[in-house]
Amino acid sequence: MRIDKYLWCVRYYKTRNMVTEACKKNHVTVNGQLAKPSKEVFPTDKITFRKDQITQIITVLDIPDNRVSAKLVDMYRKNETPAEVYEHLELLKLSKEHYRKNGTGRPTKKDRRDIDEFGNSPNPTLPEGEGDES
Structure with missing residues (x-):
């Protein structure tokens, strides 16, 4: 799954366009490398991104089919911030x-x-x- 779609699906950003802008501003890295919006993510990847003056660190546990409810987000990521x-x-x-x-x-x-x-x-x-x- 693309990084922009993943961060949108697990509810870190409200729209995919916001994720795309963050990627273009070099605020998103996957496994220590800068990520373009089309970068593919897989389970066990470590994503670091800056949002609202916070550098968030998450680990991908699973890939959702589409946007998930807020209650189910923890099944797909592990917050290590x-x-x-x-x-x-x-x-x-x-x-x-x-x-x-x-x-x-x-x-x-x-x-x-x-x-x-x-x-x-x-x-x-x-x-x-x-x-x-x-």
């Missing part, structure tokens, strides 16, 4: 949400006033009156 990689991804997600939560939209008037007040608060290390610019 280290756990530290997933922990690193969680840290990246948390660092992006450091200032504001996703989906909160633009700051409200109250948020803006709080931000302005925080920025205009007097510096406690300076003596009284030296930090004011009035």
Whole structure:
């Protein structure tokens, strides 16, 4: 089976076109060699690919006839990606949400006033009156 079809069948990519693009950008290797979308994969092949800032490592256990349900994916591949990689991804997600939560939209008037007040608060290390610019 072709590598693009295999990665699509085991639900790592949503479309075969996405797999093809990943192959063209040299994000997919089979047994340590760069893979074109038409590269054939066989059981026991080790596939390494980069997706969503994670380098995934999987071993082909069997070849599916066509796209399989999410429950049956483990019959066709063995995920060998280290756990530290997933922990690193969680840290990246948390660092992006450091200032504001996703989906909160633009700051409200109250948020803006709080931000302005925080920025205009007097510096406690300076003596009284030296930090004011009035």
